[in-house]
Amino acid sequence: MHALIVIAHPDPRSLSHSVARHVAEGVSLSDPGNSFEIADLGAEGFDPRFTATDLAVHRRETPPSADVAAEQARIDRADALVLVYPVYWWSMPGLLKGWIDRVFANGWAYDEGPDAKLVKRLRHLRVHLVAIGGANLRTYARHGYFGAMKTQIDHGIFDYCGASVVTSELLLGSETQDPASQLAAARAIGGNLFKAPLRGAEAA
Structure with missing residues (x-):
């Protein structure tokens, strides 16, 4: 089984990068036959700007540009897609x-x-x-931030495409806590990437 781990953080020394590496470690430890690829969008220079070409793709008027087609091919090669990112403005x-x-x-x-x-x-x-936040759980719970994020991302994006969100994890206290527990959680996530079944409708 193959995992594509996508990270969006500009600092390679960040906790986000460490979490991504520990997810990858968990993938490798779970089964020697498993493989992974880490896609560092910042280091690779991916352009996130939605252009007139992207709009034409949406309207089915033109094929995707080369950079988009390359990303789609990377996902097509993967059995699991892992997104590791810091929470910016509750998203x-x-x-x-x-x-x-x-x-x-x-x-x-x-x-x-x-x-x-x-x-x-x-x-x-x-x-x-795998989202990484600086606030504590009490803050997220009091304002309903995590529920809002799940509605926006889990349901609004991936359910719309039919993908099965197996893990939706929020690792908190990134600015105040020792990262050991967060890294251990990341390794456990990697170890379980391929163990949880797809939801019934998606597996059919």
């Missing part, structure tokens, strides 16, 4: 959101048109979301 960073905006395009992630019923094309894909 994901603009770099990662732009990656989703451009890559999860009409005609690849789903099929939709004015005279056609929505077809979800990513029913085979396991998705694992």
